[in-house]
Amino acid sequence: MENLALPTIGIALLCCVLAVMGVHTYASGKAQQQAVVDRLSITGPPAPAGRRRRFRGVDRRMRQTRYGKKLDNRLAATGLDLTVGEFTAYMVFLAAGLWFVGSSALAAFFGPIAGLLGIWAAFGFLGWQRGKRNEKFINQLPELSRILANATQAGLALRTALSMAAEELDAPAGEELGKVADKLSVGHSIDDALGELTDRLPSRELVVLVTTLVLSNRAGGTVVGSLRNLTVTLEERKETRREVRTQLSQVHMTAFAVPVLGLGALLLMNQVMPGSLDRMTSSPLGQGAVVVAFGLYALGFFMIRRMSKIDV
Structure with missing residues (x-):
């Protein structure tokens, strides 16, 4: 029995050591997994020095939904230094603030309308930022085509030419080509x-x-001649787009002026006759009239924008 006691104690000690090592390995793996999840929860460009990401828990939960994935793609296209969680939280704060302002300055009925306008304005800002970045990228395409033509004429491969263009061009073309080069x-x-x-x-x-x-x-042929011709074409289209945008600038301002005039009329009426909006929205007929009026203003805004949209 004494001969069996020592091996038994040794095996028991070995099992204890292995158990401790297993628990330590498991805890280290969980910590590394959490660190990877935290890094993946940060979307868009890397945070600048001293910039701490906010609402990281909200961001992790939002990115697991279909809405979060779509919003992540939209934020990536805008180039904004925002995560899905940050944008969603700021949008909620904006809607709540406008709800409070609309209820206080006008009437309680206008609170939800102001909140919905805040949400629409947040997504409209994303669309405007994406269009602005897209327009800037289009203006850089002639220079991009010229760089690629020079690089391929010098005998460089297309992959190397794209990497070189990513280093030489400014944002947003440099950032987007950098993503292409990384892939x-x-x-x-x-x-x-x-x-x-x-x-x-x-x-x-x-x-x-x-x-x-x-x-x-795919064909394995030269692209120098095609890129040279494409550079000239892109330069001409760039000038045409600039002329069209200049001609339609007044129409675009009119589209934004129409709803602003309607909101100004409401504020003026409430200032001239205090409490008039409360009395008007206290009945279903008045509430329906306000909803119809806002709908007509929105319809006018979209109709003007639609008619002034020219594809070049």
Whole structure:
């Protein structure tokens, strides 16, 4: 029995050591997993020095939903230094603030309408920022085409030419081409990497450029002549777009002035006759009239924007 006691104690001690090592390995793995989740929860460009991400728990939960995934793609296309959680929280604060202001300054009935306008304004700002970034990227396409033509004429491969263009061009073209170069470096094909670029920044000019590069890469032919001709065409389209935008600037201002005049009329009426909005919205007929009026203003805004939209 004494001979069996020592091996038993040794095995027991070995099991204890292995158990402690297993618990330590499990805890270390959980910590590493949480660190990876925290890094993945940060969308968009890296946070600048001293910038701490807010609402990280909200961001993790939102990114697991379909709404969060779509919003993540929209934020990536705008180039804003915001996460899904931050944007959602700021949008909720804006809607709540406008709800309070609308209820206090006008009437209680206008609170929910002001909150909905705040949500619409937040998503409208994303669309405006995306369009602004897309327009800036389009203006850089002639220079991008020129760089690619010079690089391919010098004998560089298309992958190397794209990486060189990412280093030489400013944002947003440099940032977007940097993403393309990163995907190419980890094994993605040129078709997939450039296809994701056109999804993030859709435009006819970019589609033509990407199609030229993809077809030339598949056929294995030279792209110098095509890129030279495309550079001239993009320069001409750039000037045409600038002229059209200048001609339609007054129409765009009119579209925004129409709803502003309606809101100003409500404020003026409430100042001239205090409490008139409360009395007007106290009955279903008055509430229906207000809803119809806001709907007509919104319809006028969208109709003017639609009629002034010219695809070049």
